[in-house]
Amino acid sequence: MAVYINTPFTTDDAKRIKAGDTVYISGTIYTARDAAHKRLCELVAQGKELPFDVKDAVIYYVGPTPPKPGMAIGSAGPTTSYRMDAYAPTLMDLGLRGMIGKGKRSVEVVESIKKNGAVYFAAIGGAGALLSSCIKEAEVIAYEDLGAEAVRKLRVENLPVVAVIDTEGTNLYETGRKAYLESQK
Template sequence: MEKHIQLPITREIARTIKSGDACLLSGVIYTARDAAHKRLCELADAGKPLPFDIENATIYYVGPTPAKPGQVIGSAGPTTSYRMDAYSPTLIALGETGMIGKGKRSPEVVEAMKRYGAVYFAAIGGAGALLSSCIKEAEIVCYEDLGAEAVRRLRVEDLPVVCVIDSDGNNLYESGRSAYLRSQN
């Protein structure tokens, strides 16, 4: 059964979402990939304010295709998350509570998630046409020069994601695989 989650995710809510939970997210999220993360962290390192409120924010690692006429956004599935590992601990410390991507995370990211209370979700990689139907509004917040990698504010309805790593450090990539392998013996 899927868990309906209304965004934003507070640190308290983050602690209640567990590895393996299938969730439907509704509300506002922000998009950022490597290039945008680099700029955000450079601002943070310089002690400058970020171009959007990072407190309780969820960031979706996505670079969508351009919208066709009449579309809100083009195809919009997740990109591989480990490329953001160098930046995520900084953003989590500043208040980021949710990350949506796909693939493994570094021990440093998981440590920050445990320390501050944050969750890591995966959306289905390669299902960009399907996922874009959950995006109801999209507008560029900053870094338009980055094209597909610009930061966008999205309003999503029932975006299907799975909690892979929770704020206790439990990891579905490990537990799911071992559960399957046990079932085969």
């Protein structure tokens, strides 16, 4: 099913999304990957304020290529998500509602998704040029020294993603493969 959502991404929005749905996201989302997650969680541990409000936010695991002149951003597809597994539950406990990446998540992340009513989305890995066309504005808001890994505030229009793990913990990587194999019997 196709679902259209606007950020902020609320609990009610999250609940109507089921694993396997194609979801088009519009509004403001934030980028963060390995190094930025490490810093964000260090701030949380120190009780300090984060560079953006994570409540009902969506984080895109991406390190874009530099924009060519006149463009908002370069190619911008997802990076593999498991490297953020150590940090994701901390952010979900603070209200993070959506994560966009690709690939498997840990048991702890799935549990945190269920507990907090969040959703894990996958964008198509390796489709950086295509996904870039849905990003209309990009601005570095923290950790500029990290280059591609800096935290960026993005304005996206109908960013196409697939819901992989929904609020109930149903996982498309398991159900999709199983359904395909059954169809081949």
